[in-house]
Amino acid sequence: MNVMKPITPYYAVIFTSNLTGDDNVGYAEMAQQMQDLAKQQSGYLDFESAREEMGISISYWESLEAIAKWKANTDHLFAQQKGIKDWYSWYKVRICLVEREYDFER
Amino acid sequence: MNVMKPITPYYAVIFTSNLTGDDNVGYAEMAQQMQDLAKQQSGYLDFESAREEMGISISYWESLEAIAKWKANTDHLFAQQKGIKDWYSWYKVRICLVEREYDFER
Numbered sequence: 329m330n331v332m333k334p335i336t337p338y339y340a341v342i343f344t345s346n347l348t349g350d351d352n353v354g355y356a357e358m359a360q361q362m363q364d365l366a367k368q369q370s371g372y373l374d375f376e377s378a379r380e381e382m383g384i385s386i387s388y389w390e391s392l393e394a395i396a397k398w399k400a401n402t403d404h405l406f407a408q409q410k411g412i413k414d415w416y417s418w419y420k421v422r423i424c425l426v427e428r429e430y431d432f433e434r
Numbered sequence: 435m436n437v438m439k440p441i442t443p444y445y446a447v448i449f450t451s452n453l454t455g456d457d458n459v460g461y462a463e464m465a466q467q468m469q470d471l472a473k474q475q476s477g478y479l480d481f482e483s484a485r486e487e488m489g490i491s492i493s494y495w496e497s498l499e500a501i502a503k504w505k506a507n508t509d510h511l512f513a514q515q516k517g518i519k520d521w522y523s524w525y526k527v528r529i530c531l532v533e534r535e536y537d538f539e540r
Contacts, residue, residue, distance in 0.1 A: 378484035432518060
């Protein structure tokens with residue numbers, strides 16, 4: 329459940345990916361580690377993800393500076409390199425300004 | 435596989451949701467219908483989705499005007515009302531400006 333208050337504008341990094349379909353040994357653990365590590369970064373706001381055929385992971389950030397710092401984080405760089413080498417057949421990264429939001433709760 | 439050329443800036447609508455966990459009769463069919471219908475709209479660019487616990491659906495659009503027209507589409511309005519009445523326990527909509535993008539392909 330997302331209880332984040334509206335604080336637009338903020339930033340979203342949409343990361344969509346397909347895995348190679350090989351064993352993907354270590355992928356789930358690394359994904360969890362990176363999610364945990366992202367939460368500790370300055371400017372981090374939230375994280376959402378789901379995978380069926382395609383995986384979609386969205387991290388939310390206060391600023392472009394926070395995103396740039398997270399991208400350059402040493403452990404994250406290692407994970408990115410491992411992803412390119414072993415896990416992903418394709419991915420796409422989109423840097424987005426979240427201009428407006430609204431929600432519904434039963 | 436996404437073969438869309440870089441044409442930033444454009445818009446993304448991030449729709450994250452949780453289902454009620456009841457039968458969700460008709461939900462999958464309606465979701466597919468709405469995806470098919472969205473593709474026929476003016477200004478539509480792309481669609482990506484995945485669901486595990488949380489569902490994430492992202493539609494991509496040329497402009498805010500295209501998004502507003504799609505939101506007000508009669509069949510889509512019916513689906514939105516049905517979603518609130520029967521399917522969703524929670525959802526959140528974020529309107530985003532995609533400022534930058536890059537991808538990797540093996």
